[in-house]
Amino acid sequence: MKKHCMNVQSLKRWFMRKGIVMNHKKTFIVGIVGTVVTLLCCATPILVILLGAVGLGAITGYLDYVLLPALVIFLMLAFSSYRQSKKSSSKNDSCCP
DSSP, X not given: OOOOOOXXXXXXXXXXXXXXXXXXXXXXXXXXXXHHHHHHHHHSTHHHHHHHHTTOGGGGGGXXXXXXXXXXXXXXXXXXXXHHHHHHHHHHHHHOX
16 A cells, blocks of 8 residues: 655645645635634633534543644644745845846
8 A cells, every 4th residue: 555645845746736826825824714713712612612502512522632733734834834935035035136
């Protein structure tokens, strides 16, 4: 069975094959919004109250297994898109007269 190793370069190639253009500003905004929403669900009882209201209160014990990895993924997304936008802006600034 073939192992799939997902890194940034392979992800960029996949996006290019599909014809998807990565916009660093939109990616950064998605990363920040995802981080804020995940932190709200993690740090406040909003999600626990909502799950209890719809009858899924038994799931609340497993929320940390989903929310903490989601938080890490959104933080990595925001950080990498910010870093890429800074790299691309520094390249554009150096060629201008």
